[in-house]
Amino acid sequence: MESAIIKADDVNVYYGSHLAVSGVNLAINTNQITAFIGPSGCGKSTVLRCFNRLNDLIAGARVEGKITFGKHDLYDSQIDPVAVRRRIGMVFQRPNPFPKSIYENIAFGPRINGFKGSKSDMDDLVERSLKQAAIWEEVKNKLGESGLALSGGQQQRLCIARAIAVEPEVILMDEPCAALDPISTLRIEELMTELKQRFTIVIVTHNMQQASRVSDMTGFFNTELDKRGQRTGKLVEIDRTQVIFSSPKQTATEEYVSGRFG
Ligand SMILES: Nc1ncnc2c1ncn2[C@@H]1O[C@H](COP(=O)(O)OP(=O)(O)OP(=O)(O)O)[C@@H](O)[C@H]1O
Numbered sequence: 001m002e003s004a005i006i007k008a009d010d011v012n013v014y015y016g017s018h019l020a021v022s023g024v025n026l027a028i029n030t031n032q033i034t035a036f037i038g039p040s041g042c043g044k045s046t047v048l049r050c051f052n053r054l055n056d057l058i059a060g061a062r063v064e065g066k067i068t069f070g071k072h073d074l075y076d077s078q079i080d081p082v083a084v085r086r087r088i089g090m091v092f093q094r095p096n097p098f099p100k101s102i103y104e105n106i107a108f109g110p111r112i113n114g115f116k117g118s119k120s121d122m123d124d125l126v127e128r129s130l131k132q133a134a135i136w137e138e139v140k141n142k143l144g145e146s147g148l149a150l151s152g153g154q155q156q157r158l159c160i161a162r163a164i165a166v167e168p169e170v171i172l173m174d175e176p177c178a179a180l181d182p183i184s185t186l187r188i189e190e191l192m193t194e195l196k197q198r199f200t201i202v203i204v205t206h207n208m209q210q211a212s213r214v215s216d217m218t219g220f221f222n223t224e225l226d227k228r229g230q231r232t233g234k235l236v237e238i239d240r241t242q243v244i245f246s247s248p249k250q251t252a253t254e255e256y257v258s259g260r261f262g
Contacts, residue, residue: 003031004202005170006051006088013046013063015054021046021233026066026219028170034202035211035241036257038221043233044204047221048172052080052088053246058184061186069170074162086113089163093175097147097162102139105147105158106130109166125165126163132198133161134191157205160191162224164199173203177210189214208257212239220253 004027011024021043028034028051036044037221046055053074055061067074086109097105106126107115117230126143130136135157139150147158156176165214173192177185192201192214205211211218219238223231237250248254 002029002032004028005070006202007066007068008047008050009066009068011047011050011063013043013050014060014062015058016060016065018149018230019232021221021235024235026235026238028200028202029217030200031196031198032216033196033203033214034217034219034238035215036202036204036219036221037206037208037211038233038236039223040206041231041233042221042223044221045174046092046233047235048174048202048204051170051172052085053079053089054085054090056081062242086166087168088170088172089165089166089168089172091159091173093178095159095179097150097155097158099146101144102130102147102150102158103143105162106165109162109183113166129161129165130137130158132195133157134187134194135161139176142153151184153180153187156180156184156188157191160188160195164195168199170200170202173204175204178206185210208245212245215241217241220244220250220254220256222250222252 006028008024008026013021024047038044049055049076050063050067055063063075072079085111103126106129107122110125125131130139135154138154150158177188217238218241221233222232222236225231237248238253244253245257
Protein backbone atom coordinates (compact mmCIF):
# COMPACT_ATOMS: atom_id res chain seq x y z
CA MET A 1 0.00 0.00 0.00
CA GLU A 2 1.37 3.38 -0.98
CA SER A 3 1.11 6.19 1.53
CA ALA A 4 2.33 9.74 1.07
CA ILE A 5 4.80 11.19 3.57
CA ILE A 6 5.17 14.56 1.81
CA LYS A 7 2.55 16.37 -0.24
CA ALA A 8 2.89 19.57 -2.24
CA ASP A 9 -0.30 21.48 -3.11
CA ASP A 10 -0.06 24.22 -5.67
CA VAL A 11 3.45 25.22 -4.66
CA ASN A 12 5.11 28.30 -6.18
CA VAL A 13 8.66 29.34 -5.35
CA TYR A 14 10.05 32.81 -5.98
CA TYR A 15 13.59 34.12 -5.80
CA GLY A 16 12.93 37.84 -5.35
CA SER A 17 10.43 38.71 -8.08
CA HIS A 18 11.37 35.70 -10.25
CA LEU A 19 8.77 32.94 -10.18
CA ALA A 20 11.22 30.02 -10.40
CA VAL A 21 8.70 27.17 -10.11
CA SER A 22 4.93 27.27 -10.27
CA GLY A 23 1.90 25.10 -9.59
CA VAL A 24 3.64 22.01 -8.24
CA ASN A 25 1.30 19.29 -7.01
CA LEU A 26 2.79 15.96 -5.99
CA ALA A 27 2.98 13.27 -3.35
CA ILE A 28 6.13 11.52 -2.16
CA ASN A 29 5.38 7.95 -1.11
CA THR A 30 6.84 6.41 2.04
CA ASN A 31 9.68 3.91 1.57
CA GLN A 32 9.97 4.65 -2.11
CA ILE A 33 12.58 6.44 -4.18
CA THR A 34 11.20 9.38 -6.13
CA ALA A 35 13.44 10.90 -8.80
CA PHE A 36 13.14 14.43 -10.21
CA ILE A 37 14.45 14.79 -13.75
CA GLY A 38 14.38 17.58 -16.33
CA PRO A 39 16.56 20.14 -18.08
CA SER A 40 18.80 22.54 -16.22
CA GLY A 41 17.03 25.38 -14.40
CA CYS A 42 13.57 23.78 -14.34
CA GLY A 43 13.40 23.91 -10.55
CA LYS A 44 14.20 20.36 -9.43
CA SER A 45 16.60 21.46 -6.68
CA THR A 46 14.34 24.34 -5.71
CA VAL A 47 11.42 21.98 -5.09
CA LEU A 48 13.68 19.50 -3.28
CA ARG A 49 14.92 22.24 -0.95
CA CYS A 50 11.30 23.19 -0.11
CA PHE A 51 10.89 19.78 1.52
CA ASN A 52 13.31 20.53 4.37
CA ARG A 53 12.95 24.31 4.34
CA LEU A 54 16.45 24.82 3.05
CA ASN A 55 15.16 27.64 0.82
CA ASP A 56 14.57 29.56 4.08
CA LEU A 57 18.33 30.09 4.16
CA ILE A 58 18.38 31.74 0.72
CA ALA A 59 17.78 35.50 0.90
CA GLY A 60 14.75 36.47 -1.20
CA ALA A 61 13.40 32.92 -1.57
CA ARG A 62 9.66 32.60 -0.89
CA VAL A 63 7.40 29.55 -0.95
CA GLU A 64 3.65 29.78 -1.62
CA GLY A 65 1.09 26.98 -1.45
CA LYS A 66 1.06 24.12 1.00
CA ILE A 67 3.61 21.42 1.78
CA THR A 68 2.64 18.80 4.32
CA PHE A 69 4.94 16.33 6.04
CA GLY A 70 2.80 13.62 7.57
CA LYS A 71 0.02 15.61 9.24
CA HIS A 72 2.06 18.80 9.65
CA ASP A 73 2.02 21.90 7.51
CA LEU A 74 5.78 22.30 6.98
CA TYR A 75 5.49 26.08 6.66
CA ASP A 76 3.30 26.61 9.72
CA SER A 77 4.75 29.31 11.99
CA GLN A 78 4.90 26.78 14.87
CA ILE A 79 7.25 24.50 12.94
CA ASP A 80 10.96 24.69 13.79
CA PRO A 81 12.95 24.42 10.53
CA VAL A 82 15.94 22.95 12.39
CA ALA A 83 13.76 20.11 13.70
CA VAL A 84 12.42 19.62 10.15
CA ARG A 85 15.98 19.20 8.85
CA ARG A 86 16.65 16.48 11.42
CA ARG A 87 13.64 14.50 10.22
CA ILE A 88 14.23 15.29 6.54
CA GLY A 89 17.97 15.04 5.89
CA MET A 90 19.94 16.11 2.85
CA VAL A 91 22.90 14.83 0.83
CA PHE A 92 24.44 17.31 -1.60
CA GLN A 93 26.09 17.06 -5.01
CA ARG A 94 29.61 17.57 -3.67
CA PRO A 95 30.48 15.35 -0.73
CA ASN A 96 30.91 17.76 2.18
CA PRO A 97 32.25 15.90 5.24
CA PHE A 98 33.05 18.06 8.25
CA PRO A 99 36.79 18.69 8.67
CA LYS A 100 36.72 16.24 11.57
CA SER A 101 37.45 12.56 12.13
CA ILE A 102 35.29 9.92 10.45
CA TYR A 103 33.88 9.06 13.90
CA GLU A 104 33.05 12.68 14.69
CA ASN A 105 31.37 13.18 11.32
CA ILE A 106 28.77 10.64 12.47
CA ALA A 107 28.66 11.44 16.20
CA PHE A 108 28.26 15.21 15.79
CA GLY A 109 24.62 15.25 14.58
CA PRO A 110 23.21 12.91 17.26
CA ARG A 111 25.16 14.81 19.94
CA ILE A 112 23.79 18.23 19.00
CA ASN A 113 20.35 16.63 18.81
CA GLY A 114 20.59 15.64 22.46
CA PHE A 115 21.95 12.06 22.28
CA LYS A 116 21.86 10.79 25.88
CA GLY A 117 23.57 7.39 25.59
CA SER A 118 26.97 6.25 26.88
CA LYS A 119 30.25 6.26 24.92
CA SER A 120 29.63 2.65 23.95
CA ASP A 121 26.08 3.51 22.77
CA MET A 122 27.61 6.21 20.57
CA ASP A 123 30.21 3.72 19.28
CA ASP A 124 27.33 1.41 18.33
CA LEU A 125 25.46 4.23 16.60
CA VAL A 126 28.56 5.23 14.62
CA GLU A 127 29.16 1.62 13.57
CA ARG A 128 25.51 1.04 12.65
CA SER A 129 25.31 4.22 10.57
CA LEU A 130 28.54 3.44 8.73
CA LYS A 131 27.34 -0.12 8.09
CA GLN A 132 24.00 1.11 6.73
CA ALA A 133 25.86 3.41 4.38
CA ALA A 134 28.04 0.49 3.21
CA ILE A 135 31.33 2.08 4.23
CA TRP A 136 32.10 0.42 7.57
CA GLU A 137 34.52 -2.19 6.19
CA GLU A 138 36.58 0.52 4.50
CA VAL A 139 36.88 2.80 7.53
CA LYS A 140 36.56 0.62 10.64
CA ASN A 141 40.31 0.71 11.32
CA LYS A 142 40.71 4.44 10.83
CA LEU A 143 37.76 6.06 12.57
CA GLY A 144 40.08 8.69 14.08
CA GLU A 145 41.35 9.86 10.68
CA SER A 146 39.94 12.86 8.85
CA GLY A 147 36.80 12.34 6.77
CA LEU A 148 38.44 14.57 4.17
CA ALA A 149 41.18 11.96 3.59
CA LEU A 150 38.68 9.55 1.99
CA SER A 151 38.02 9.22 -1.74
CA GLY A 152 35.09 11.16 -3.25
CA GLY A 153 32.85 8.08 -3.35
CA GLN A 154 33.76 7.17 0.23
CA GLN A 155 33.16 10.76 1.35
CA GLN A 156 29.69 10.65 -0.18
CA ARG A 157 28.88 7.40 1.64
CA LEU A 158 30.22 9.04 4.83
CA CYS A 159 27.82 11.93 4.22
CA ILE A 160 24.98 9.44 3.75
CA ALA A 161 26.02 7.75 7.03
CA ARG A 162 26.02 11.17 8.69
CA ALA A 163 22.50 11.83 7.38
CA ILE A 164 21.29 8.41 8.58
CA ALA A 165 22.81 8.80 12.08
CA VAL A 166 20.11 11.23 13.23
CA GLU A 167 17.46 8.75 12.07
CA PRO A 168 15.56 10.93 9.64
CA GLU A 169 12.39 9.76 7.95
CA VAL A 170 13.26 11.21 4.56
CA ILE A 171 16.61 11.69 2.82
CA LEU A 172 16.79 14.28 0.05
CA MET A 173 19.64 13.78 -2.42
CA ASP A 174 20.60 16.55 -4.82
CA GLU A 175 22.59 14.92 -7.63
CA PRO A 176 24.49 12.77 -5.12
CA CYS A 177 26.57 11.04 -7.80
CA ALA A 178 27.38 14.03 -10.00
CA ALA A 179 30.94 14.27 -8.69
CA LEU A 180 31.58 10.51 -8.61
CA ASP A 181 33.12 7.92 -10.94
CA PRO A 182 30.89 5.14 -12.37
CA ILE A 183 31.91 2.53 -9.78
CA SER A 184 31.19 4.84 -6.84
CA THR A 185 27.94 5.82 -8.56
CA LEU A 186 26.89 2.18 -8.72
CA ARG A 187 27.71 1.73 -5.02
CA ILE A 188 25.51 4.68 -4.11
CA GLU A 189 22.68 3.41 -6.32
CA GLU A 190 22.83 -0.04 -4.67
CA LEU A 191 22.92 1.67 -1.30
CA MET A 192 19.82 3.73 -2.11
CA THR A 193 17.90 0.60 -2.96
CA GLU A 194 18.84 -0.86 0.45
CA LEU A 195 18.09 2.37 2.30
CA LYS A 196 14.56 2.69 0.97
CA GLN A 197 13.55 -0.22 3.22
CA ARG A 198 13.98 2.20 6.15
CA PHE A 199 13.81 5.67 4.67
CA THR A 200 11.96 7.60 2.00
CA ILE A 201 14.31 9.02 -0.63
CA VAL A 202 13.88 11.88 -3.09
CA ILE A 203 16.70 12.29 -5.59
CA VAL A 204 17.42 14.99 -8.17
CA THR A 205 19.41 13.55 -11.02
CA HIS A 206 20.56 14.58 -14.48
CA ASN A 207 21.19 10.96 -15.26
CA MET A 208 18.07 9.41 -16.74
CA GLN A 209 19.51 5.90 -16.60
CA GLN A 210 20.03 6.45 -12.91
CA ALA A 211 16.41 7.56 -12.44
CA SER A 212 15.17 4.54 -14.36
CA ARG A 213 17.47 2.16 -12.44
CA VAL A 214 16.78 3.29 -8.89
CA SER A 215 13.47 5.10 -8.61
CA ASP A 216 9.92 3.89 -8.08
CA MET A 217 8.37 7.21 -9.10
CA THR A 218 9.72 9.86 -11.47
CA GLY A 219 8.69 13.48 -11.80
CA PHE A 220 9.58 15.31 -15.02
CA PHE A 221 10.07 19.08 -14.75
CA ASN A 222 10.36 21.51 -17.63
CA THR A 223 10.47 25.27 -18.11
CA GLU A 224 8.03 27.64 -19.77
CA LEU A 225 8.91 31.08 -21.08
CA ASP A 226 6.53 33.89 -20.09
CA LYS A 227 5.79 37.11 -22.01
CA ARG A 228 8.61 38.93 -20.20
CA GLY A 229 11.07 36.26 -21.27
CA GLN A 230 11.34 34.77 -17.79
CA ARG A 231 11.59 31.05 -17.38
CA THR A 232 9.37 29.30 -14.88
CA GLY A 233 9.70 25.65 -13.94
CA LYS A 234 6.70 23.31 -13.99
CA LEU A 235 6.16 19.74 -12.95
CA VAL A 236 4.97 18.28 -16.27
CA GLU A 237 4.02 14.89 -14.84
CA ILE A 238 4.85 12.45 -12.11
CA ASP A 239 4.09 8.76 -12.33
CA ARG A 240 5.57 5.34 -11.77
CA THR A 241 9.07 5.33 -13.25
CA GLN A 242 8.20 2.57 -15.68
CA VAL A 243 5.29 4.64 -17.03
CA ILE A 244 7.39 7.81 -17.38
CA PHE A 245 10.05 5.95 -19.36
CA SER A 246 7.79 3.76 -21.50
CA SER A 247 4.42 5.46 -21.94
CA PRO A 248 4.30 8.95 -20.44
CA LYS A 249 1.12 10.96 -20.89
CA GLN A 250 2.77 14.19 -22.01
CA THR A 251 4.62 14.65 -25.30
CA ALA A 252 7.30 16.80 -23.62
CA THR A 253 8.11 13.95 -21.24
CA GLU A 254 8.28 11.47 -24.09
CA GLU A 255 10.64 13.75 -26.02
CA TYR A 256 12.87 14.30 -23.00
CA VAL A 257 13.20 10.67 -21.92
CA SER A 258 13.83 9.54 -25.47
CA GLY A 259 16.61 12.13 -25.77
CA ARG A 260 14.91 14.17 -28.48
CA PHE A 261 15.16 17.36 -26.48
CA GLY A 262 16.98 18.83 -23.49
N1 LIG B 1 19.78 30.79 -4.84
C1 LIG B 1 19.12 31.22 -5.91
N2 LIG B 1 18.93 32.54 -6.12
C2 LIG B 1 18.26 33.01 -7.19
N3 LIG B 1 17.75 32.20 -8.17
C3 LIG B 1 17.93 30.88 -8.03
C4 LIG B 1 18.62 30.31 -6.90
N4 LIG B 1 18.65 28.97 -7.04
C5 LIG B 1 17.99 28.71 -8.20
N5 LIG B 1 17.57 29.85 -8.78
C6 LIG B 1 16.82 29.96 -10.05
O1 LIG B 1 15.66 29.15 -9.97
C7 LIG B 1 15.46 28.42 -11.17
C8 LIG B 1 15.45 26.94 -10.87
O2 LIG B 1 16.76 26.56 -10.43
P1 LIG B 1 17.07 25.12 -9.83
O3 LIG B 1 18.50 25.13 -9.39
O4 LIG B 1 16.04 24.75 -8.86
O5 LIG B 1 16.90 24.21 -11.13
P2 LIG B 1 17.39 22.73 -11.40
O6 LIG B 1 16.33 22.11 -12.23
O7 LIG B 1 17.73 22.06 -10.12
O8 LIG B 1 18.69 23.01 -12.27
P3 LIG B 1 20.02 22.15 -12.44
O9 LIG B 1 19.59 20.87 -13.05
O10 LIG B 1 20.85 22.97 -13.38
O11 LIG B 1 20.64 22.00 -11.08
C9 LIG B 1 16.57 28.86 -12.13
O12 LIG B 1 16.06 29.88 -12.92
C10 LIG B 1 17.64 29.37 -11.21
O13 LIG B 1 18.40 30.38 -11.81
